[in-house]
Amino acid sequence: xxxxxxxxxxxxxxxxxxxxxxxxxxxxxxxxxxxxxxxxxxxxxxxxxxxxxxxxxxxxxxxxxxxxxxxxxxxxxxxxxxxxxxxxxxxxxxxxxxxxxxxxxxxxxxxxxxxxxxxxxxxxxxxxxxxxxxxxxxxxxxxxxxxxxxxxxxxxxxxxxx
Amino acid sequence: xxxxxxxxxxxxxxxxxxxxxxxxxxxxxxxxxxxxxxxxxxxxxxxxxxxxxxxxxxxxxxxxxxxxxxxxxxxxxxxxxxxxxxxxxxxxxxxxxxxxxxxxxxxxxxxxxxxxxxxxxxxxxxxxxxxxxxxxxxxxxxxxxxxxxxxxxxxxxxxxxx
DNA sequence: TTGATAAACGTAACTATATAACATATCAAC
DNA sequence: GTTGATATGTTATATAGTTACGTTTATCAA
Numbered sequence: 246x247x248x249x250x251x252x253x254x255x256x257x258x259x260x261x262x263x264x265x266x267x268x269x270x271x272x273x274x275x276x277x278x279x280x281x282x283x284x285x286x287x288x289x290x291x292x293x294x295x296x297x298x299x300x301x302x303x304x305x306x307x308x309x310x311x312x313x314x315x316x317x318x319x320x321x322x323x324x325x326x327x328x329x330x331x332x333x334x335x336x337x338x339x340x341x342x343x344x345x346x347x348x349x350x351x352x353x354x355x356x357x358x359x360x361x362x363x364x365x366x367x368x369x370x371x372x373x374x375x376x377x378x379x380x381x382x383x384x385x386x387x388x389x390x391x392x393x394x395x396x397x398x399x400x401x402x403x404x405x406x407x
Numbered sequence: 408x409x410x411x412x413x414x415x416x417x418x419x420x421x422x423x424x425x426x427x428x429x430x431x432x433x434x435x436x437x438x439x440x441x442x443x444x445x446x447x448x449x450x451x452x453x454x455x456x457x458x459x460x461x462x463x464x465x466x467x468x469x470x471x472x473x474x475x476x477x478x479x480x481x482x483x484x485x486x487x488x489x490x491x492x493x494x495x496x497x498x499x500x501x502x503x504x505x506x507x508x509x510x511x512x513x514x515x516x517x518x519x520x521x522x523x524x525x526x527x528x529x530x531x532x533x534x535x536x537x538x539x540x541x542x543x544x545x546x547x548x549x550x551x552x553x554x555x556x557x558x559x560x561x562x563x564x565x566x567x568x569x
Numbered sequence: 570t571t572g573a574t575a576a577a578c579g580t581a582a583c584t585a586t587a588t589a590a591c592a593t594a595t596c597a598a599c
Numbered sequence: 600g601t602t603g604a605t606a607t608g609t610t611a612t613a614t615a616g617t618t619a620c621g622t623t624t625a626t627c628a629a
Contacts, residue, residue: 277625279577298615313580318616323577334496335551337586337615352536354545365539369554372534374514377527382559383516389497389553392531397544439596441606460586475609480587485606499586499615 260290263345267329270346276327284310285320286341289330295338295355295362333362335391340364350388356396363396422452425507429491432508438489446472447482448503451492457500457517457524495524497553502526512550518558525558 271278288304302317324330329345343364352367369388378385433440450466464479486492491507505526514529531550540547
């Protein structure tokens, strides 16, 4: 058991489950989960945090699985476009999806101190943003929702004055 | 009158108004609206769209106002940190705030075809995201909310089948 | 099983975005 | 005017992402 993503959980099990879900999805949708793509996803799942493309690339290099930027960017494009991973725009980094295969609009809680990221769910077409879009005639296709703040752990340590 | 930000408006007047508001705010809060900072804000207001830092820098260069990246990044840091401009994470670009000086949580509607950006307002601490934050013990300090889709103009031209 | 086609990969070079570090200048207060 | 803080100028470098092109591998139909 580790403390990851603000919560305790059995990490090895969560990696296995996620990989299995992606494998199934790819089989059913005739997508090629090639060695590079699979390994990039595994790296993201194992670390269980947002990683820069070049950080992932360094790991691949050490394993002889491709050493140039396009290799990792192509794998990430695949993973992101099918919802197996997400890009955190605020960090220029990538993170494995916590529930791959399911349709969802991800939102993220990013800790500004430890850079940990928790994925959650948002309904951006509801609420004020959806209202604004309708009013202006804008059609929302996708949304980036990233909250920055303090995770529970850092919150405790951060304010000795509190 | 131009078509900007999805709507017609008197652009020169909007630039003057915005600059005046920022000037007042800076005077009242003892902030230095130096020539470089002021000019970067003016450039953003005049263009009235999201601009990359290097695009702004090119303009500054042409005017002899500083030619190296740190110049523009420092000016942008100032403008963004005081809410006079915003960074669009999705575009790695910057845009002038449409109502500087007022407390607000900006949200953006970004057209994926013409890259036009409209600023609106969101209440991310309400709704599902706020609920998720409370449930996990995360304290939201700031939020990036950027919807990607089609603006009214591009929507018309984009689907001849519709 | 083979040939055609499309998809994925390997690599080099390059472009774009952003920051570090340090010297100089300017401003504000005493 | 001297001092400390704030802002600027400049060089170099770090980080992020793309283009282009040739090769390999998978898919599928004849």
